[in-house]
Amino acid sequence: MSNKNTKMSLSKATNVAEEINNIDTTEKKTNDRISAKKKNVPNSKILNLIKEQQQARRDAELKADEEAKENQRLQEESERKQQEEFVLLEKKREKKREAKKKRIQRQKQEGLYLTKEQREKHHRAQIQFESIGIHVPPRTNAQQSDIQKRILYNDFQKTNLSSITTPSTEDEDSWDENSDEENICNEDSVQTKDILRAPVICVLGHVDAGKTTILDNLRRTHVQDNEAGGITQQMGATNVPLDTIVERTKMSRKLISRQGDFMIPGLLIIDTPGHAIFQNLRSRGSSLCDLAILVVDIMNGLQAQTIESIRLLIDRQTPFIIALNKIDLLYGWKSNKEKDVESVLEEQDSFTQNHFEKRYDEIIVQFAKQGLNVALYYKNPNPNEYYSMVPTSARSGDGMGSLIAMIIETSQTNLAKHISYTNELQATVMEVKAIHGLGTTIDVALINGCLSVGDKIIVGGQEGPIVTQIRRLLIPESNQELRDTNQYENKDKVMGTCVVKIAARDLEKSLAGLPLFIARNHDEIDYFKNEIELILTTVLNSFKLKDNGVYIQASTLGSLEAFLELKVMGTCVVKIAARDLEKSLAGLPLFIARTHDEIDYFKNEIELILTTVLNSFKLKDNGVYIQASTLGSLEAFLELLKIQKIPCSGVNIGPVHRKDVLRASTQLENDIKWATILAFDVKIERDAQDYAKTMGVKIFQNDEIYNLCSMFVAYQNQLIKENQDKYRHLAVFPCKLKILPQNIFNSRDPIICGVRIEDGFIKIGTPICVLSKDICIDLGRIASIEMNHKSLDIARKGSEVCIKIVSTTNDTAKMYGRHFDKDDILMSKISRESIDIVKAYFRDELQTSDWGLIIELKKIFNIV
Template identity: 55%
Template sequence: MRKFLFIFTNLDQLSSIDAHKKKISSKHQIKKKGGPNAKTLSFIRKIQDARREAEEKAKEEQRLQEEEKEKLERLEQERLRLEAEHREKMKQQEKQIIQQKRQESLNPTRKQRNKCQHTLSQIGATSIETSTHHVSQLATSNIGKSNKKGILYDDRRKINKTSSNTSIQSVAVSIESKNNVSVEKSNNATDYWELNSEEAKVNSEIIQNLTKIEDNNNDHVIQADTHLTTNHESSETKLIDNDEYEHNQSLSSMERVRHHLERYHQLCESHRSVEVLRAPVICVLGHVDAGKTKTLDNLRQTHVQDHEAGGITQQIGATNVPLETIYKRTKVCRKMISREGDFVVPGLLIIDTPGHETFKNLRSRGSSLCDLAILVVDIMHGLAPQTIESIQLLTKRQTPFIIALNKIDLLYDWKSNNEENIELVIQKQSQITKNHFEKRCNDIICQFAEQYLNVALYYKNSDPNEFYSMVPISAISGDGMSSLIALIIEKCQTALTKRLTYTDELQAAVMEVKSNDSHGTTIDIILVNGFLSVGDKIIIAGQEGPIVTQIRKILIPESNQELRVTNQYQTNEKVKGARGIKILATDLEKSMAGLPLFVARQTDEIDYFKNEIETILKTTLNSIQLKEKGVYVQASTLGSLEGFLQLLKTSNIPYAGINIGPVHRKDVIRASVQLEKDVQFATILAFDVKIEKDAQEYANAIGVKIFRHDEIYRLRDMFISYQEQIKRHNQEQHRHLAIFPCKLKILPQYVFNKRDPIVCGVLVEDGCIKLGTPICVPSKDCINLGKVVSIEMNHQSLDTARKGSEVCIKIASTTSETSTMYGRHFDKDDILMSKISRESIDVLKAYFREEMKSKDWELIIELKKIFNII
């Protein structure tokens, strides 16, 4: 038994030893495998935490938006309920009035009959013959007219304010005047959607009573006169009631139009179909010089960038790309489209937006209309500041986008081939080129990860909803362009189908206001949904308020031609979205770009849309803040003007006046106001506009400077150089009055001449010493030593010496009085200072502020106390 126990004990020990060995070997294996280092894990955790915080923040914002939306819906339902109760109450009151008047006309009092007979005897009317058939025929015709009334939105007012809606009054008035029976047309004060069958029934009963009354001539006269008397006695009350009624009607007219537009919106939404799509509006965004316009040029085989000043896009341009071009450019990668060979979208509407930071406002407008964006990234440089700004703009507006990695032709030993899918082209490259491409792609993926975005190459993207797709392209050679277009079509026909369904409800915006010789002032429109026709009454934003005008002509650029640069236009009577069009109309000189365009189909809609425009205008105009002192800025469009103003703001150039269009004499007069404030700001900066001849002549006569250029950066530099020129001129004129502050300590071992001229070494303890600076000794009753005529350091002449410098100076006396002497009038313990004055301080503030440092101004304050300067 003991032997068995011993054997079992040994077996247990052996098994435990084997288990321990396995554990040790597994630990060694884990160590051999290796893993991410702590820095990488920390970076991943930070990204995950940031992403989690962003998701939580987005959920919280969505929850708040939903609560706000529910609150607004409750308020809207309550308002609609109150309006319905008010309308019902008004209808009941009107019915009661009609019923009361009908009863009064059928049952007149004896006094009313006697008064009516007396009136008839006075006018000598012995008998009145009226045709019952004629009256009933007139009444019946009136009923027919009232039932056939067209749809009207404006308030209907009563023609006769002192008469009621019954035909009895009309008959009575005609009896008194011409013995001729006529029935006035009843004018209902309600709109077409408020007229119900019950009111029509009441009106028909009144007319039937008329025919019955005419059977008895005397009774008819008595009843008519009775009604006249009753009407005369209560005229004041009726006038007050009518005024209140009309006031209530005027208050609710806007609401009725809004309800009508809401019903029209619901009707249009119900007719949407995924089988009828409009052209998607695609924006091209990115950093300056990333290749946005070149990418668009390659797509449509044009050279728009050659027309841009400096090769930089200065304005938003729209291009209509037809289906034929899309079909032709995607023939090598048709398999990327799920519905192969079946294109549902009728084309593409591409907007080329400026990418540099100056045109941030334009870029915001472009993406507000955007269905899908193409974010162009330079594969050699990665994400630039403006690229990050565009990413933030797109994510804020929740706009889907595709990343185009441009300039792959700059990769090492790249071999171009635009006849194949870009995936196959990359596979056929050399290994060195592949490695270079992968390195650049990985760097860009990391840069996007820092912006909390997941991106992947489109042929490696297994989850397009989670990862944004990247397409390598070359705008120069055309590599990858077919893949980019195919991916756009696939995105539009799958994920964006619901968004791209066509609707007749108008959705349009003014993108540019342009003035040219051939057409005058025109507006470029991005028509997203709905239709526009020649003769439509449009409402757009203007500098002085909403502008109401009528479309005279609609111009459409040729296919694959940009709206900004083409000179060949097609004229259409009616255009459907989505398209970029040019509209010719009157009173467009002061219209503003970047704001919506409305069409008034009915008269009442004009006031409604004008109110909408005014609300939007308040926000837009308040964003442009003018200074009291500044330059006068003019541009060809509002978008270019806002971009230029943004550049001036970042360059610390104030602007006091703005205008759009050519420079006229009146603009020179406005700019001349600055001649009294600051001459350098009596300047007009004209960006891409003409200067009238009389304006230039008048500016030369009064001293206003006009600078003009087609590139904003050059125009800014022209003004800056002009400022420098004026500054140098002013400094030269006032340099003899400028005294810079300084505090000097005498170095006794370097005193070379004790009498005039005093030559000694000094240490600049504070401030700066310049040639011509007057020196005094404040501790010795401000003895004037003279002016500094020479400064040397290491046998080299200097014009100025700042704090901490040890220099040798020569001080020459400026008066004929007995000169001071070192050792007698002052010694090494005295501090020498510059003798400043009130005038010198003002000159420093006006013309030498940039040469002064903060410590120099502190020393000025100290010297003012010493010299008792106020």
């Protein structure tokens, strides 16, 4: 050990000696350089460079010191501001707590203070209002900030504005929780995030867009056959079980995340009416739904009720998926419902794909006009910014699996938090029915919570709240609509989400459209009775009533709203049996006469009213003849015809008689298409039918006004086509042609030459003439048109084509170079008769510029 230390000491000594020698050597060299410099003239450049380097080093040191001091100052300033903000925040919190305490004390003294239990009850009442489509106005009293309205579909993360967590924050939260006099835990509102209920799916869209047909495809039933005109008249609900979903989505399982797991027990689908007059029922349906299917007819795009449904969904913040329905109507469509619709589209012919792309692009533009971004579900760049569109065909089944898969995926991802099952009861009475063997029952949409046999329920009634006990719970068979099936399954207990039929006593006067409550004790019975009365009073008071008017009675809130929206004239629900009522008219007032003078007076009143009403309609000289069953339906029909731009020349109410046919026959002098009677929801007398055949008057009869209009439009198009075929040889279309002198193939009959179409267009059979030296020379008719050795039927302005002109007279054949030359303009030979025929039957084939050319040719040929 000592030897090792000795060696280390010697080594260190040696190193020190070497360093001393190096220093001595360096000093010696330095002294030699200095002595040498002293002998020579000093180098000023080197001295200046050394000074600059020293100055730069000093500047850098000063700058570093200044930056360090500035950073320290900024840090101290930041800490001081944070401390001031913290103190200010504490003062504000303390001030807020003091103000809140004083406000609560003042409210307690005035008797206006709401406890936590009362606030929770108010919150539940708000939810029930929302579930039946009633908007609750915000509170205007001092407790407005204490009551918060539930926000639907708020899945965005909220940013924490304050990152400072202090004991005072926790104290404030605990103070808010304990500030009420009563602290009651509401066990009914416990939410289970691990269990998802069946989402409520609402189907919306325009009339005849295929909404109910889509549901029929899901259920494989034919509910729509029972609807008047194929249009849903009430809200129907359908339970779709999980096994049906699994079977229908087998070809589109890749769209469902988590390896195609199904976390929901099924679907509850509500079919909404499509009529504009059922707007309130449609609004009520959408207030119950979690996710909507917006059905769009790919052939017609966005229509009136489609746009209304979009507005409704946006206003209620309801997410939706677009079903681009009726793709089977695309030209050349080849169906394959066993494959994903994306694959089916790829297998279509090119012209079918082009047709689809054209319709799809037009619909994208229509949605853009409504302020919405849409994209096909398999091309959606961002589902949070673009609504997904699924091409479907409810008739052939194409795309239905993809549509269901998109519903499942959206429900299990974006809506998972919203459709988490909760024990808090949320149920709405949808319909009241009398069932043989069960008595009066109510159909209930159970969204959350559970119902059991023996539960005491409170529902709204015509004479006030009804308290009764559940005797039986009945659910329809799977994939059956509640309002249509007669086969039910008894249950002791049902849990949301589903549709259930409840059998109980005293339901004869219950009202549909109101919530259903369960009471466990007398206090809750009294409370929920007050809730029902409050809801019903609020709804009835929301209607704008007049001092003078009729009294309206309806079975449900929805039908009452629709009744008031239509402004239908009527009385209370009274059925009158009497003689000679076969030809009575609906929509007119009823009078009671006690004397002969009153009989004569009221007869004159009825005649005056009927004459005044019929004369009030704005009729045209030329138009169809309208027959309807009531004044209300007549007004609605005329309004629809106005939208369809179909003129009306006469109207009447009641069955179609011989005199009505005689009035309609006067239009035969003008145009045969106007000699038509459109009979809406009325009978046609036998003698009127026979007389119509004799006179040549066409009668269309239907119970659905939309179909009636479609029938007339189809008849009108048929007449136009027949007239076009009849008069096509007399129709002369305008054209001006420039001769191409380098392309004269035959100068004598038949003249074959190349021309450039300067204006208008040419067709085979067009008579051609030329003005040469102010003389009109008839050359003949165009027998053929060719371009690039291909035959054409028509050629338009700007085209260069070869035409063959064949003479149609026995006169001397005209010759190019003798009777006309390259400087002359060839024109179509129009006449007064040809102009009238084109106006009457071929107006749609002419563009605006073509009509301008006709006016020019009229002046050339001096046509009056």
